[in-house]
Amino acid sequence: MPLLIDREIQGPKTHAFVLGVGSYPHAKLGAGVHANLRQVPDLPSAADSAKLMCDWLIAHQDRFSPPLATLDVLVSDPAAPANRYHWSRGPIDPATEANVMARGLEWYMRVVAEPGNAAFFYCCGHGASHLQQPVLFLEDLNRNRVNAWTHINLGLLALSLRKSQTVSAALLLSDACGQYVPEFEIGKSQDTRFFDEPNVFAPSRNQVSLLCAAAEGQLAYEGEHQRGSNLNFGRFTQTLLNGLGGSSARWFRDRWGVPCRDLIGDLKSLRRAFFDHWSDEPFEPFQAVTPTDPLPIIYPEGFELPLVVMTDPPDRMPDYRLVISQKSVPDPPWLKDRNAGDPKAWITTVAPSRDAFYAIAVKDGDHYPLLFQPKEPLFEQWVAVP
Known part of the structure; x- marks a missing residue:
């Protein structure tokens, strides 16, 4: 052969x-x-x-x-x-x-x-x-x-x-x-x-x-x-x-x-x-x-990196809408978002970058951003919320 x-x-x-x-x-x-x-x-x-x-x-x-x-x-x-x-x-x-x-x-x-x-x-x-x-x-x-x-x-x-x-x-x-x-x-x-x-x-x-x-x-x-x-x-x-x-x-x-x-x-x-x-x-x-x-x-091409987002404390997950943005405020356009109500971790992907990104928890007009850089896989991103 x-x-x-x-x-x-x-x-x-x-x-x-x-x-x-x-x-x-x-x-x-x-x-x-x-x-x-x-x-x-x-x-x-x-x-x-x-x-x-x-x-x-x-x-x-x-x-x-x-x-x-x-x-x-x-x-x-x-x-x-x-x-x-x-x-x-x-x-x-x-x-x-x-x-x-x-x-x-x-x-x-x-x-x-x-x-x-x-x-x-x-x-x-x-x-x-x-x-x-x-x-x-x-x-x-x-x-x-x-x-x-x-x-x-x-x-x-x-x-x-x-x-x-x-x-x-x-x-x-x-x-x-x-x-x-x-x-x-x-x-x-x-x-x-x-x-x-x-x-x-x-x-x-x-x-x-x-x-x-x-x-x-x-x-x-x-x-x-x-x-x-x-x-x-x-x-x-x-x-x-x-x-x-x-x-x-x-x-x-x-x-x-x-x-x-x-x-x-x-x-x-x-x-x-x-x-x-x-x-x-x-x-x-x-x-x-x-x-x-x-x-x-x-050297891969055309890929995205995994991102796992959780609220801290985790039992507040269902209360918050989650947004991925290049801005620290939850104004559109967003890169990705997920509606409130899901108690599980948000498992998503983002394009690789060395720029600043934000994972933002949003509820009732309040928002709580977490800065991160998608320069490698990120499996534990905890957004602190009240």
């Missing part, structure tokens, strides 16, 4: 590798080598999440820092035709150990080939924590008696990239569970290694970010794409794309960018603001590897 993106870029470039493992054919009743691995469910949402990520990467390829030069993808897609994400690209090869070894190595060699290159890695499927490292299981799970727990050790991949002296930045994203599986934790298994063995004596550079959907011992969940929709994607993936699309933007020198270091801090707030139709399962993303510099991942 050819690369989904393969274009000439002068100078530093970003290389992307996407894995979606939704099918585990050897981990079913009557199949595979170990009885305790014969009840692993398929994950259509994992395959569809990888496809969604690919479409997003293709649509935003020119806005990456540096620009996206290549995109390779492997998707193990279960035969579940109903309620699926429509995708016309392909055919796509499955995420088997052999394919991951071969195509992963090609991706890794592209990444380290030239100074200044950046890496983008995304995966979705069943995962776990092993020796306190996040891992992703591949389609071959339970196929091989010698190495039934076929997986990628994402912590080792991050460490290998940190040891590279040519890679300028790396963003690794895993939408997978982080729970401990006793048989896997105490057993002997060999990870699928398509990258250089990390040299423990070589200096490490703090230019790598590894974000995971679930902390150690936690589960990751899928969620409806929109309220009432039959489409499901990983909750981490959907929240992440919301942030990368501009909701997590900050001002960088002369333009708006999304920094990898701040993205993790926004995810739980973004989930509450934009995906309140999801049920209440835990949403506990964590940063397994943290960069020291606020490296911009992407």
Whole structure:
């Protein structure tokens, strides 16, 4: 299968590798080598999440820092035709150990080939924590008696990239569970290694970010794409794309960018603001590897920043009309407004700016302004009222 993106870029470039493992054919009743691995469910949402990520990467390829030069993808897609994400690209090869070894190595060699290159890695499927490292299981799970727990050790991949002296930045994203599986934790298994063995004596550079959907011992969940929709994607993936699309933007020198270091801090707030139709399962993303510099991942365009406004005290919310204005008085025209009567927080968006804005609570001819600058997402803006 050819690369989904393969274009000439002068100078530093970003290389992307996407894995979606939704099918585990050897981990079913009557199949595979170990009885305790014969009840692993398929994950259509994992395959569809990888496809969604690919479409997003293709649509935003020119806005990456540096620009996206290549995109390779492997998707193990279960035969579940109903309620699926429509995708016309392909055919796509499955995420088997052999394919991951071969195509992963090609991706890794592209990444380290030239100074200044950046890496983008995304995966979705069943995962776990092993020796306190996040891992992703591949389609071959339970196929091989010698190495039934076929997986990628994402912590080792991050460490290998940190040891590279040519890679300028790396963003690794895993939408997978982080729970401990006793048989896997105490057993002997060999990870699928398509990258250089990390040299423990070589200096490490703090230019790598590894974000995971679930902390150690936690589960990751899928969620409806929109309220009432039959489409499901990983909750981490959907929240992440919301942030990368501009909701997590900050001002960088002369333009708006999304920094990898701040993205993790926004995810739980973004989930509450934009995906309140999801049920209440835990949403506990964590940063397994943290960069020291606020490296911009992407420079989004045509976006707005999230703004959450509350009265202080909060029980006065229904009493006040709320207005967003560039003036400190509630005279029209307004940028946005909401009528009195709603007891819930006002979740809205505003265009990014370094100018002064005001959130104003209005009641019976009185008004109470709060000054703010929409130069980053603002999830707690409290307007003091009597």
